[in-house]
Amino acid sequence: MSVFAHLVEHLADLLTPLFHASAAAAAIVLFTALVRLLVHPLSRAAARGRRARAALQPRITALRERHAGDPQRLQQAVLELHAEEKVSPLSGCLPSLLQLPAFFLLYHLFSSSTIGGEGNALLGHRLLAAPLGGRWADALTDGGVFGPAGVVYLGLFAVVAAVAAVNFRRARRTIAEQPAPAAAGDQVPGLAAVTRVTPYLSFFTLVTVAVVPLAAALYVVTSTAWSAAEQALLSR
Numbered sequence: 001m002s003v004f005a006h007l008v009e010h011l012a013d014l015l016t017p018l019f020h021a022s023a024a025a026a027a028i029v030l031f032t033a034l035v036r037l038l039v040h041p042l043s044r045a046a047a048r049g050r051r052a053r054a055a056l057q058p059r060i061t062a063l064r065e066r067h068a069g070d071p072q073r074l075q076q077a078v079l080e081l082h083a084e085e086k087v088s089p090l091s092g093c094l095p096s097l098l099q100l101p102a103f104f105l106l107y108h109l110f111s112s113s114t115i116g117g118e119g120n121a122l123l124g125h126r127l128l129a130a131p132l133g134g135r136w137a138d139a140l141t142d143g144g145v146f147g148p149a150g151v152v153y154l155g156l157f158a159v160v161a162a163v164a165a166v167n168f169r170r171a172r173r174t175i176a177e178q179p180a181p182a183a184a185g186d187q188v189p190g191l192a193a194v195t196r197v198t199p200y201l202s203f204f205t206l207v208t209v210a211v212v213p214l215a216a217a218l219y220v221v222t223s224t225a226w227s228a229a230e231q232a233l234l235s236r
Contacts, residue, residue, distance in 0.1 A: 001105075001108065001109060001112070001115050001116070002115055002116040004105055004109060005109060005115050005120070005121075005122055007031075008024060008027050008028065008031065008109070008122060009024075009121070009122065011027035011030055011031065012024040012026070012027040012125065014027075015027055015030070021125075021126055021128075022126065022127050022128060023125075024122065024125035024126075024132060024215075025125065025126070025127035025132060025214075025215075025218060028106065028132070028215055028218045028219060028222075029218060029222050031102075031219075032102075032218070032219050032222040032223055032226070033222065033226065035099060035102045035223075036099075036223060036226045036227075036230075039095045039098050039099060040230070042095045042098065043095045043230055043234065044234060046095055047231075047234035047235070056081060059081060060078055060081065063077045063078060063081065099223060102219070103216060103219055103220070103223075106213075106215050106216045106219050107212055107213060107215075107216040109122065109215070110122060110123065110132055110133045110213040110214070110215035110216060111133070111213055120133075122215075127152055127214060127218065128148070128152050129147075129148030129149050129151075129152060130148075130149035130152040130153065130214055131149075131214065132213065132214045132215040132218075133213050133214070133215065134149065134213065134214055135210075135211065135212065135213060135214070136150075136153050136209070136210045136211070139152070139153050152214075153209070153210075153214075156209055156217060156218075156221050157206060157209065157210075159221055159225065160205050160206050160209055160220075160221055160224060161203075161206065163202065163205075163224050163225050163227075163228045164202035164203045164205060164206070164224075166228050167202040167224075167227070167228055167231075168200065168202055168203070170231065170232075170235075171202075202224070205220055205221075205224050208220050209221060
């Protein structure tokens with residue numbers, strides 16, 4: 001925690017001439033971008049995996065017709081097909097999973113009053129009028145929805161809602177374009193249900209931004225916007 005705190009402080013010092021009092025917030029955005037750059041190769045691999053899974057759909061349809069009366073055999077045959085073609089049904093989850101440590105590190109860093117036995121100086125940093133260690137509930141208490149800190153959150157909510165709408169449309173379009181949507185039991189257990197719910201997951205980011213410290217919310221907003229741009233680029 002101390003090492004990471006010093007890293008954020010150092011980045012903030014470098015960015016102070018450009019962002020002044022909001023330099024620490026800019027440092028978190030920069031840190032998020034660096035994390036996303038590190039996992040970008042996995043994102044590219046996940047995009048290739050999605051294209052490979054789409055290419056397998058006609059063969060999965062044939063397996064469904066062949067094993068229509070035996071769901072267990074159908075599931076086994078689909079798993080064998082994925083293994084034969086070296087396609088992982090869950091490869092798209094890796095980029096998100098590998099980002100979780102960075103998110104939780106920021107969460108704990110800006111939720112702790114002390115670091116290494118000393119006061120947490122990072123809690124004194126702000127994004128405009130909103131403290132990086134504060135939450136939306138604190139902004140509502142101090143000035144309300146349209147107060148100085150509340151307006152900062154409204155801006156974040158607007159960005160998240162716009163990105164979520166883009167991701168929702170893209171996910172729905174991708175599912176609709178599949179030649180034969182996977183039925184329950186055709187793939188890894190529970191994967192079909194996850195596929196149906198996935199288009200709506202982006203909107204849960206609004207809840208996350210509302211309840212976590214502002215620093216962690218900045219990570220989520222930046223990472224979500226990055227993902228939308230990255231997916232648009234990789235889907236070309």
